[in-house]
Amino acid sequence: MRTPPTHRDESTALRDTSSQELAEQARAGSKAAFAELVARYEAPLFSFLLMRVRTTEDAEELTQDAFLRAWSKLELYRSEWKFSTWLFTLARHLAASRHRSAPPQPSGGEEAYEQACLQPDPPGALADTEERANLWSLAERVLTPDQRSALWLRYAEDRTVPEIAQILGRSTTAVRVLLFRARASLGRHLDPASTAAAARPVSSGACGASTPGRSSNPSSRPTVS
Numbered sequence: 001m002r003t004p005p006t007h008r009d010e011s012t013a014l015r016d017t018s019s020q021e022l023a024e025q026a027r028a029g030s031k032a033a034f035a036e037l038v039a040r041y042e043a044p045l046f047s048f049l050l051m052r053v054r055t056t057e058d059a060e061e062l063t064q065d066a067f068l069r070a071w072s073k074l075e076l077y078r079s080e081w082k083f084s085t086w087l088f089t090l091a092r093h094l095a096a097s098r099h100r101s102a103p104p105q106p107s108g109g110e111e112a113y114e115q116a117c118l119q120p121d122p123p124g125a126l127a128d129t130e131e132r133a134n135l136w137s138l139a140e141r142v143l144t145p146d147q148r149s150a151l152w153l154r155y156a157e158d159r160t161v162p163e164i165a166q167i168l169g170r171s172t173t174a175v176r177v178l179l180f181r182a183r184a185s186l187g188r189h190l191d192p193a194s195t196a197a198a199a200r201p202v203s204s205g206a207c208g209a210s211t212p213g214r215s216s217n218p219s220s221r222p223t224v225s
Contacts, residue, residue: 019083027074034074038067041084044157045091051139051148052095062098066091088167092149138189139182147182150175 014022014036025033045066049059069090070077077086139148146168153159153167165175 020079020081023074023077023083024079026071027077034071037070037083037087041087042067044084045087047156048088048149048152049091049095051152052092052145053098058098062091062094065094069094082163085163085166088153089169092167092169135186135190138186142185142189143182146170147178147185150178151182154179 022033022037046063049062053059153164161172161175165172
């Protein structure tokens with residue numbers, strides 16, 4: 001007689017499943033599949049949103065909102081799409097709406113970058129030195145939100161230019177211009193060694209792969225009821 005699968009077996013199977021397949025399962029009603037997508041993309045999505053809003057609190061709230069929006073809109077998702085690109089595009093629209101409706105406030109970007117990028121033992125090269133943390137603080141001061149987002153997606157998330165274009169709602173040419181101007185702007189404020197570090201690609205999930213927010217175990221993870 002075959003032994004029924006255990007919860008651990010099911011969890012391992014979900015971790016080994018592609019994001020597109022998980023999204024299809026979630027669309028069919030699987031909350032476990034969607035929970036795995038949240039675990040997979042919560043941190044990088046938070047870091048992306050931190051490039052576009054003023055505070056850590058705003059980024060945390062928008063991260064939750066983006067996952068809840070994704071859950072409610074799963075019937076619109078198509079398996080030929082890359083799920084993460086679809087999710088980040090939803091999040092970008094939410095951040096744009098928040099920006100339009102929010103009153104002007106002093107920027108809290110430097111504190112937010114420190115909190116996001118100086119977690120204990122972050123796995124990415126962008127977050128593992130004070131120099132890199134200072135780089136993103138400088139980006140907060142001298143780059144536009146789209147320039148920061150494009151730079152983050154390219155070098156911290158290792159996204160391709162077409163993927164970035166889809167997420168930001170721009171053409172591929174416009175994204176290349178954004179990246180060029182962002183690097184040039186940072187280069188004017190950095191010494192040659194730091195500029196080289198800014199332009200060096202890193203593995204996917206850098207800095208954003210640490211847990212979002214001030215705690216390494218956030219209690220604000222969105223749930224689906």
